[in-house]
Amino acid sequence: MSKIIRIGTRDSELALWQAKTVQSQLESLGHKTVIVPVKSTGDLVLNKPIYELGIVGVFTKTLDISMLNHDIDIAVHSFKDVPTMLPAGIVQAAVIKRGNVRDTLVFKDNEEFLSQKHAVIATGSLRRRAQWLNRFPTHTVEDIRGNVNLRLQKLEDSEHWNAAIFAAAGLGRIDKRPEEAINLNWMVPAPAQGTIMVTALEEDEEIRAICAEINHEETEICTTIERKFLNLLEGGCSAPIGALAFIKDEEINFTGILLSADGSKKIEVTRNEKLGEHHNLAQFCADYVIERGGKRLMADIKRADKKINIYSTKRMTDDQKQLFHNEVVSDSSDFAKISINRIHPSILKNxxxxxxxxxxNGVESLTTNYSAAELQFKNIYCVGRRTKRMIEKRIGPVKHSTNYAQDLAEHLVEFMDGTEVTYFCSSLHLDTIPTVLGENNIKVHEVEAYQTKYDGKKIDDSVEGVMFYSPSTVEAYIQKNEAKGVAFCIGTTTADEAKKYFTDVRIAKVPTVESVVELVNEFYL
Structure with missing residues (x-):
């Protein structure tokens, strides 16, 4: 080729080393080249973790634009930073023989902190953070950004960091690996870690043919499997996903891992396939992870990247969270904490x-203290379908149930035999039933079966709506927060309490958590 090949690269020391490696290989084949440095967004924004920048291909986007503008002919990347889907018109042209794939721990003084309960580790990678916390859950992980030299300097200057995690290849390539460093062989690297990758314009067949001359086939096979695994899990290059494939004795050995952002959950897969029979390896391993909770884990990770817009004042199960519309980003905690009381035997003697x-909770209190045979109840009245099912399963038949306390009180006034009733209730409850019955000359014996304690918390200003399940959850919320946005309520009693503070109050069709979720979904449709 007579023209000079313009090699685009980031301008960090490591990126320039990689570009010069590609340059050297091309020039050894007789091609003329020139290096064109370009500064990326990832290099310019150093005050946020990579996974918070919200840009796909944070280190590659600027080079992509330069190539599409025909300012460069090829671009050289750290392959692990490249999105699994390249921009239209740009293709993978070559991968260089892989270097050290491992992550390296660089420590300040010694390794003693590894056996200690508390330590502080620095990394800007969500994958490294998650794996470290999975192995050392009591440690603290803090963010560190910048090129290799800057991060090494930050570690040296820090007064409280014990160590920082780097890519072994990056340290080695610019000869900056300190003596105080160990490879983390237990940590699964990022897909394509340790690999230099070259992109070119799809339409430039001449450049692509030249790049094919420096392509390393074994590295291409392994990194293709790793990146396909990443792509099938729908994870970006900053997701907590690790993958490593290597060839030994004509066999491909693969390990893949997916973790929650905090490292508390981990799904790992290992599999070997004969070289040449490996084409479904990534698919098999991705399916394995997905079938064991990976889909839900990835959904949680993606939601974590978005601002919360709905808050539930009752902790939700994973199955309940999956019912939300895609536009809903939820969080939850119990704003009302329950503790069971011991009911005195004299109350149940006759x-x-x-x-x-x-x-x-009332059922739980009774059946925790006593067996069904000891609970001699002639007529049982209750509120709620689930309460009814629980009573009939643990105690006995229910004579009548309603969805709301007001309706039950009115029914008892009209149809109940006798003039007395025993009400197993909470330490915090509305006066609806005692008031209505008392006004109609029915004596109510209140028995405090359980205690309800407020345990609200301050929620983020991004929240547009709050889900309430009892008047107590409303009160607990108001103690710590202003009444803003929409109050999604499980029933009329809860809604009546919410209306004291909120202007927009909506009521679920039936008093279940699932129905409140449906109410939220309707709001976002």
Whole structure:
């Protein structure tokens, strides 16, 4: 080729080393080249972790634009930083023989902190953070950004970091690996880590043919498997996903891993395939991870990148979270904490003609203290379908149930036999039932079956709506927060309490968590 090949690269020391490696290989084949440095967004924004920048291909985008503008002919990248889907018109042209794939721990003084309960580790990688916390859950991981030299300097200057994690290849290539360093052989590297990759314009067949001359086939096979695994999990290059494939004795050995951002959950897969029979290896391993909770884990990771817009004042199960519309980013915690009381035996010594139970907590209290045979209840009245099911499973048949306390009170006034009723209730409860019955000359014996304690927390200003399940959760919320946005309520009693503070109050069709979720989804449709 007569023209000079313009090699685009980031301008860090490591990136320039990689570009010069490609340059050397091309020039050894007789091609003329020139290096064109370009500064990326990832190099310019150093005050945020990579995974918070919100840009796909944070280190590659600027080079992509330069190539599409025909300012460069090829671009040289650290392959692990390249998105699995390249921009239209740009293709992978070559990969250079792989270097050290491992992550390296550089420590300040010694390794003693590894056996200690508390230590502080620095890394800007979500994958490294998650794997470290999975192995050392009591340690603290803090963010560190910048090129290799800058990060090494930050570690040296820090007064409280014990160590920082680097790519072994990066340290080795610019001869900056300190003596105080060890390879983390247990840590699964990023897909394509340790590999230099070259891109070119799809339409430039001459350049692509030249790049093919320096392509390393074994590295290409392994990194293709790793990146396909990443792509099938729908993970970006900053997701907590690790993958490593290597060839030994004509066999491909693969390890893949997916973790939650905090490292508390991990799904790992290993598999070997004969070289030439490996084409479904990435698919098999990705399916293995997905079938074991990977899909849900990835959904949680993606939601974590977005601002929370719905808050539930009752901790939600994973299955309940999956019911939300895609536009909903939820968080939850229990704003009302329950503790069961011991009910005195004298209360249950004789048969009780009429009993009211308005929650599953009341059932739990009774059946924790006593067996069904000891609970001599002639007529049981309750609020809620799930409370009814629990009573009939653990205690006995329910004579009548309603969805709301007001409806139950009105029914008892009209149809209940006798003039007394025993009400197993919470330490915090509305006066609806006692008031209505008292006004109609029915005596109510209140028994505090359990205690409800407020345990609210301050929530983020990005929240547009709050899910409430009882008047207590409303009160607990108001103690720590202003009444802003929409109040999504499980029933009319809860809604009545919410209306004291919120202007927009909506009520679920039926008093279940799932129905409140449906109410939220309707708001976002």
């Amino acid at each position: 048969e009780i003609e009429n009993v009211i139970i308005t929650s599953k």
